[in-house]
Amino acid sequence: MAGYDLAVRGGQVATGFGTTRCDIGVKDGRIVAIAERITDAARAIEADGLLVLPGGVDSHCHIEEPQPGGGANEETFATASAAAFAGGTTSVVCFIPQWKGHGVWERYVDYRARAARGMLDHSFHQIISDPTDAVMEQEVPRVVAEGVRSLKVFLTYEPLHLDDAQYLRVLTKARELGCLVTVHCENYAAINWRTAELLKHGMAAPKYHAWARPPVVEREATHRAIALAELVDQPIQVFHVSCAEAAEEIARAQARGVKVWGETCPQYVTLTAADIDRPGFEGAKFMCSPAPRTREEHARIWEMIRRGTLDVISSDHCAFSYEGDRGKRQNGADAVFRDIPNGIPGFAARLPIIFSEGVSKGRISLDDFVRLTSTNPARLMGLAPRKGMIAVGADADLALWDPAKKVTLTNALMQHAVDYTPYEGMEVTGWPVATIRRGEVVMRDGKVQAEPGTGRFLPRGPYDLIRPRGITPDGFDPAPPPAVR
Ligand SMILES: [Zn+2]
Numbered sequence: 001m002a003g004y005d006l007a008v009r010g011g012q013v014a015t016g017f018g019t020t021r022c023d024i025g026v027k028d029g030r031i032v033a034i035a036e037r038i039t040d041a042a043r044a045i046e047a048d049g050l051l052v053l054p055g056g057v058d059s060h061c062h063i064e065e066p067q068p069g070g071g072a073n074e075e076t077f078a079t080a081s082a083a084a085f086a087g088g089t090t091s092v093v094c095f096i097p098q099w100k101g102h103g104v105w106e107r108y109v110d111y112r113a114r115a116a117r118g119m120l121d122h123s124f125h126q127i128i129s130d131p132t133d134a135v136m137e138q139e140v141p142r143v144v145a146e147g148v149r150s151l152k153v154f155l156t157y158e159p160l161h162l163d164d165a166q167y168l169r170v171l172t173k174a175r176e177l178g179c180l181v182t183v184h185c186e187n188y189a190a191i192n193w194r195t196a197e198l199l200k201h202g203m204a205a206p207k208y209h210a211w212a213r214p215p216v217v218e219r220e221a222t223h224r225a226i227a228l229a230e231l232v233d234q235p236i237q238v239f240h241v242s243c244a245e246a247a248e249e250i251a252r253a254q255a256r257g258v259k260v261w262g263e264t265c266p267q268y269v270t271l272t273a274a275d276i277d278r279p280g281f282e283g284a285k286f287m288c289s290p291a292p293r294t295r296e297e298h299a300r301i302w303e304m305i306r307r308g309t310l311d312v313i314s315s316d317h318c319a320f321s322y323e324g325d326r327g328k329r330q331n332g333a334d335a336v337f338r339d340i341p342n343g344i345p346g347f348a349a350r351l352p353i354i355f356s357e358g359v360s361k362g363r364i365s366l367d368d369f370v371r372l373t374s375t376n377p378a379r380l381m382g383l384a385p386r387k388g389m390i391a392v393g394a395d396a397d398l399a400l401w402d403p404a405k406k407v408t409l410t411n412a413l414m415q416h417a418v419d420y421t422p423y424e425g426m427e428v429t430g431w432p433v434a435t436i437r438r439g440e441v442v443m444r445d446g447k448v449q450a451e452p453g454t455g456r457f458l459p460r461g462p463y464d465l466i467r468p469r470g471i472t473p474d475g476f477d478p479a480p481p482p483a484v485r
Pocket residue numbers: 060061062316318
């Protein structure tokens with residue numbers, strides 16, 4: 001009987017901390033050996049000429065989120081899984097919604113069942129939009145005990161945003177429970193004010209979505225999010241940083257030792273205000289929040305990535321079709337920007353774009369790429385070393401990558417549920433030729449071959465990286481975290 005179920009042989013194995021030519025032995029879905037030569041395997045995949053990367057970890061993506069009135073967004077866990085595998089991603093952290101006036105436990109149970117129908121290994125952030133006594137004291141602790149170890153808050157968006165007092169309450173509870181808080185940082189009142197003024201002046205086309213939310217509203221909210229987290233002594237991750245002035249707020253806090261991390265996304269190094277200003281209604285295809293910026297800003301974001309200020313690159317996949325009754329045009333092709341669904345698809349495009357724009361163009365190293373797209377998100381979310389690493393004992397999640405392959409991105413290649421990609425026609429160098437999830441080849445040459453219902457829930461226990469520092473102003477700590485977790 002063979003010693004291994006699978007051997008991946010002869011590839012350049014990139015661990016994020018160096019690359020060596022070696023073989024990987026897999027047994028029962030886990031990496032059990034890394035050696036110069038492995039021969040004793042039931043099945044072998046020859047990876048000569050390919051990079052062997054840890055499967056991508058996408059720690060910010062929206063999949064099949066149910067809506068208050070029934071229905072859910074277009075991307076189901078099955079279609080999202082296909083899209084993720086097509087792009088070399090094997091694990092995700094997505095969002096359990098909370099609707100104002102509702103609890104979270106029922107949503108958790110429903111969302112677990114939805115996610116179980118897909119093929120991706122998955123964990124969740126719990127969105128908090130209504131932090132009432134019942135929700136925060138009874139339901140959230142229950143959800144956290146199930147292994148949902150991050151709470152997501154929005155400082156903007158009409159049905160979701162928290163005011164400062166509510167945000168402080170979430171921070172305090174997260175500290176008590178040992179959770180990370182992830183934050184969408186834009187100023188709610190400022191965007192509303194500017195939106196009303198723009199519409200009053202008849203400036204309603206998609207491009208004015210960006211005018212309603214310039215970098216200053218992101219910078220202000222980033223500063224405030226960090227300041228309040230520092231006051232409470234609660235670690236946070238700032239989501240989807242789009243501009244240097246917001247990233248500078250993170251860098252300053254990091255220099256003080258504050259536990260704040262910054263994430264960015266492929267759209268903030270590729271899409272621009274010119275895209276959202278394409279003729280007719282076409283600009284709607286590029287509408288996301290924060291809004292696409294400028295080429296100059298892209299260069300600054302790369303600089304903040306190189307400095308380590310931004311250390312995670314997620315997709316923020318949030319897919320709406322262009323056509324159809326759930327699409328961008330659901331309120332008509334002359335809808336004002338305020339009434340156009342906000343978000344863009346990006347699952348399959350994430351790794352190829354960052355590899356191509358980053359590694360192939362010499363902006364970052366291969367080690368940086370692996371850490372930004374897999375190891376760092378896994379570590380920050382408490383999924384490592386099971387995910388995000390090529391190491392003995394880790395799940396055998398791998399992307400076999402052809403670094404020289406040139407591909408023109410098309411919607412068909414993305415394999416998601418929606419009818420467009422904002423990256424249509426973009427040329428990339430570097431492409432995944434196979435994706436392996438827990439030792440099973442789930443994508444080969446673009447063909448996804450995984451059974452629905454095989455994705456696993458990844459419960460997250462307490463972990464050290466997000467432990468509060470124990471530093472508060474004047475030493476006054478109204479709610480100390482448990483001493484030992
Ligand atoms: Zn998002």
